[in-house]
Amino acid sequence: METMSATGVISVRDLVKTYRIHEKPAGFKNTIADLFARKYIEKKAVDNLSFDVEPGEIVGLLGENGAGKTTTLKMLTGILYPTSGGATVAGFIPTQRKRAFLKKICFVMGNKSDITWDLPAVDTFRYQQLVYGVPDKEYRESVDMLSALLGVSHLLNTQIRRLSLGERMKMELINSFLYSPEIVFLDEPTIGLDLESQMAIRAFLRQYRKERQTTIIITSHYMDDIEETCDRVIMLNHGQKVFDGGIDEIKRPDMPFKDIVLSMMGGGAAGAAGVAGTVSTTGAASTHGAAGAADASEAPES
Ligand SMILES: Nc1ncnc2c1ncn2[C@@H]1O[C@H](COP(=O)(O)OP(=O)(O)O)[C@@H](O)[C@H]1O
Numbered sequence: 170m171e172t173m174s175a176t177g178v179i180s181v182r183d184l185v186k187t188y189r190i191h192e193k194p195a196g197f198k199n200t201i202a203d204l205f206a207r208k209y210i211e212k213k214a215v216d217n218l219s220f221d222v223e224p225g226e227i228v229g230l231l232g233e234n235g236a237g238k239t240t241t242l243k244m245l246t247g248i249l250y251p252t253s254g255g256a257t258v259a260g261f262i263p264t265q266r267k268r269a270f271l272k273k274i275c276f277v278m279g280n281k282s283d284i285t286w287d288l289p290a291v292d293t294f295r296y297q298q299l300v301y302g303v304p305d306k307e308y309r310e311s312v313d314m315l316s317a318l319l320g321v322s323h324l325l326n327t328q329i330r331r332l333s334l335g336e337r338m339k340m341e342l343i344n345s346f347l348y349s350p351e352i353v354f355l356d357e358p359t360i361g362l363d364l365e366s367q368m369a370i371r372a373f374l375r376q377y378r379k380e381r382q383t384t385i386i387i388t389s390h391y392m393d394d395i396e397e398t399c400d401r402v403i404m405l406n407h408g409q410k411v412f413d414g415g416i417d418e419i420k421r422p423d424m425p426f427k428d429i430v431l432s433m434m435g436g437g438a439a440g441a442a443g444v445a446g447t448v449s450t451t452g453a454a455s456t457h458g459a460a461g462a463a464d465a466s467e468a469p470e471s
């Protein structure tokens with residue numbers, strides 16, 4: 170039995186994630202001592218987070234590097250167990266990673282690839298079709314529509330390694346959208362991309378949402394991403410929610426944490442080139458649904 174969410178398609182209540190980090194001491198003697206009495210420090214990455222998302226909303230999760238954005242998405246997609254609190258997504262408890270749940274969501278990480286480099290994109294798409302049981306007609310329509318929207322129809326048979334970073338990301342998006350997920354989680358989908366690809370992806374997301382009324386949560390530390398795609402912004406600072414409101418409100422002079430907003434503006438392409446600073450993903454479970462269906466184990470914590 171699945172639990173129905175109280176409100177909204179995503180309902181997050183008092184969500185907390187504390188990482189236990191092993192502090193490695195310096196020196197041989199201390200290393201030996203450490204084997205017997207390990208020292209840990211605790212890091213609260215997500216701190217008492219609550220919010221609801223209505224069907225069809227595009228919500229931007231904004232915050233500087235280390236603010237807790239990725240950790241939040243990993244909990245909402247069931248890759249990480251919360252330390253306390255919880256969430257329901259489409260009426261499911263994410264960590265149970267039920268097949269029906271995994272078919273309703275997709276999770277795209279800008280810094281992580283689900284696509285095989287030696288093959289053309291269509292081969293990966295075909296595999297995805299099988300995994301998700303997408304009927305042929307729907308599969309063809311989806312791939313045609315998505316690749317046209319993203320402007321990569323002519324590249325579907327090209328080996329992935331021959332594509333540019335931006336083109337690869339577009340293939341990644343097609344791969345994740347082709348089974349028509351109802352709720353889409355995007356973690357920094359434009360990270361490191363050229364400006365043109367960034368703009369194409371933003372336009373794609375707006376258009377796709379318009380046509381499909383998909384619910385989308387997108388994280389970014391570029392204000393441009395959020396401004397151009399989202400109706401609503403949730404801002405995190407040290408794991409805490411410090412703002413939740415309309416995109417227009419965020420630039421008001423009396424906006425709290427104005428300095429954070431300012432530091433994330435003018436990110437865009439200039440920022441993109443220099444930023445690879447997000448914490449590497451733990452990768453314990455597949456970011457993709459059905460492939461990792463049985464695996465709700467917690468990612469290693471250090
Ligand atoms: N696997 C992990 N082990 C220990 N600490 C982590 C791990 N993943 C993230 N953190 C820490 O948790 C905080 C939030 O990280 P993250 O959710 O990746 O932030 P963001 O995505 O906003 O950059 C950071 O301080 C980061 O160093």
Ligand SMILES: [Mg+2]
Nearest residue numbers: 238239447448
């Ligand atoms: Mg991140």
